[in-house]
Amino acid sequence: xxxxxxxxxxxxxxxxxxxxxxxxxxxxxxxxxxxxxxxxxxxxxxxxxxxxxxxxxxxxxxxxxxxxxxxxxxxxxxxxxxxxxxxxxxxxxxxxxxxxxxxxxxxxxxxxxxxxxxxxxxxxxxxxxxxxxxxxxxxxxxxxx
Numbered sequence: 001x002x003x004x005x006x007x008x009x010x011x012x013x014x015x016x017x018x019x020x021x022x023x024x025x026x027x028x029x030x031x032x033x034x035x036x037x038x039x040x041x042x043x044x045x046x047x048x049x050x051x052x053x054x055x056x057x058x059x060x061x062x063x064x065x066x067x068x069x070x071x072x073x074x075x076x077x078x079x080x081x082x083x084x085x086x087x088x089x090x091x092x093x094x095x096x097x098x099x100x101x102x103x104x105x106x107x108x109x110x111x112x113x114x115x116x117x118x119x120x121x122x123x124x125x126x127x128x129x130x131x132x133x134x135x136x137x138x139x140x141x142x143x144x145x
Contacts, residue, residue: 034108
């Protein structure tokens, strides 16, 4: 079996509770920001472990977000294995498609990261939800004080 023409893996660390990241990743508006040229159909909702999709649109194949708890946050792993939708796509065009998909994903995941880490100083423990939009500092794995 040969490698897909668009074969991408990325990992981004987000300082937030895995369940909070999973809840956002499960929302279709996040998908549209990360992949505006793709149509995603959920094939497996893995809850706090992530989500898998069938991918159509500019490329066709499969995609996945795998969430891995790490320290006081979560590693967001992204996988995309697909072929260009147009059969006679040149290697140069395929490379441009892949690069554009990676750029838009990175912009979208960093927008999500910025929102989820809002108010947290660099190097400080994550902020836990304290209700009504307020936040409280928490040590990794402990409840808000």
